[in-house]
Amino acid sequence: MNEVASKEAHHEEPGFWHTYLFSTDHKTIAKQYLSLGLFWAIVGGFTVYLIRWQLAYPETKVPGWGFIAPDFYNVLVTMHGTIMVFFVAMPILLGAFGNFLIPLMIGAQDMAFPRLNMLSVWVFALASLILLLSFFVPGGAASAGWTGYPPLSAKVEYTGVNWGLNLWLLAHALEFVSFLMSGINFLTTAMNLRAPGMSFFRLPLIVWMQLTAAVLFMLSVGPLIGGAIMLLMDRIAGTTFYLPEGGGEPLLWQHLFWFFGHPEVYVVLLPALGIVLEIMPVFSRKPIFGYYPIVYSTIAAGILSFVVWAHHQFISGMDPRLAMPFSITTIIISVPFALIVFAMIATLWGGSISFSTAMLFALGTLATFLIGGLTGIFNGSAPVDIYIHDTYFVVSHFHYTLVPVTFFAGFAGLYFWFPKIFGRMMWETLGKVHFWFTFIFFNAAFIPMFFLGTRGMMRRIANPTQYEFLKPFQPINEWITVAVILLLLSQIPFVINFLWSMVRGRVAERNPWQANTLEWSAASPPPHGNFETVPTVYRNPYEYGLPEVAEDWLPQDRPFTPPAGVRQSES
């Protein structure tokens, strides 16, 4: 079963280049994705600083930067969205965690296609380089919004941006190619390289989530790649796919973009929920509540996510009769997610909960994501959307989904798997400081944005004081900016902890959290090839607190015969 992988996996003594740069080892590739994602998070964080300063103190010099012209402000909001969704969330949640965990959790030596995996990270690196270059070409970087609506994005004269936007499109195309290759690898690996005994319903839930995300991405990205090529043709070859003066249709782009764009939300959400679902049972010492309903809810949400996209377009000029069907599917998608949330809460019930940093971030993900989910119902209701569309209500809503998903869950995963990834423990005390500051300042910054939204403050305006009806609320904008700057500063403990622990942290044992899934049976960090012997799987991944076992955990690969007369609970 593992022949293909083992041939690739057993290189003899790889040199420096093959160990750190051109490695086919899924763990090294995961670290490469992680490094690129964290690099982009710093760039993305810096755009936040510039954006928020301008909003609080318009037309003043940003300390350490200078004045922000209106067209550069548009570059900032555009690149902030692009960077955070495609160059931070995707590489960290899928690239890093997906690559690192899938082979280890299913008991494989590596991915099914290790070379393809290496190619995917290098294509992503190339995409990153191109996106970075786009800041420095004449005319500057893309400024038509991260959604790139034509005609604004389709003609140079509308924005004054020429190659910046072309390179932006190219960077997207390469990023998509990279994650398509990853998705193929994830699916093939999980289907073919599972260890003996690892049936589909013994897979850890994060593997289910990663696979569903891979399928959603593969099925939705095609139309957008086609759409992006048409947009590029409009820009450089004089076609008019989106330009009405040549018979084109601007709304075509919106449909293609959101047909991808909404499933994309779940592409990053599901792996993040997977991280939370892995951490919760370990620190509650309880099985996850309702494994099967969670799997089915995930698949149902995935299917539904393909028929909600036009909720981004209620007031776009599309036929108003189309709105209600999309409004209904959108609001109904809350049901599968509600079930997953209830299952998480039920997992806490009767537990023996210890608050490690990883668990705090997992609970923080759940607590904040709830606000994102609930406020989505306002946006999903077509009549309410007439008013709150394109306001800060929407801005706050999607930050309440994407920040918990990308950062809270991302941090939870890093604190949890750090010992496995780097072989050393992180400093828990500093981690808790990091959590509490992040949690407090995140909410302090984003709760007031809902209010700015209901007062009508529009997205993507560089200067709220240009509007009489927004002037009275400028103090709120200043408050948000202070909170956001403190939120950014709250990440310093993490950076220190991360770098310090990597070289000086306490050396980690194999299974520091006493967890059940297979990755904890491998050495910390696992060597090339992962396992000394291919593990055999005996049960599902969440057997914590089994009454007939003395310890309160039972790893998936540990044989266990219950004492005579005691019936082993079904698995």
Added chain:
Amino acid sequence: MQNWFPENVSTFGADIDEIFWFIFRITVVWFFITEGLILSFAIKYRRREGQRATYVKGNNRRQLAWILMLGLIVLLLDLWIDIRGAQVWGKIKGQMPSSDLQVQITAKQFNWEIVYPGPDGKLGTGDDLQLENELHVPVGKIVRIVLQSKDVIHSLFLPNLRLKQDAVPGREIHAWFEATKPGKYEMPCAELCGFGHSGMNGWLIVATPEDYEKWAKEHWSAEK
């Protein structure tokens, strides 16, 4: 909580606000239930020396009923929100009421060009009048807006009317409102439309019938 929104001066604005508050009440209850459960479980079931967790897997019907029952309530509330939403959506976006006044608004980088039909009530005739960024309407009359764009997508936003509609080049999109209170209200663009997006703004001037007549006379008497 009324001051969460700018003053409403349209006939359908109250319906939109009402749906907002309807959803607000439902989601706030769920917010406190779920956050309360997370918090109380986290405190109540924190680790104690020598105490093991309850072994519950949620893999039989009796246990699953707990979450499935809640899921069913969520579904029913969702449908309730959908039904009430559909009624309001239908009222605003369904059959357009016949209008007393038609105004053509053409968006361009970075202005609203507003064309009034003049005394003959028809657009595209000799007595049309064009103003920049000023929309004059009488109170209590149904106004139909014919929305167009010359270049990129803009979005006509009238916060006090709870009206927002994208202007798409190559299309003529109709919207309507009936203002209920005279006054001067802002009319910004809500869709990113280029470097001048921030500050693209206009004014809606809702006048009493007499003031509106006066304004109309001033502007058309010169020609007649």
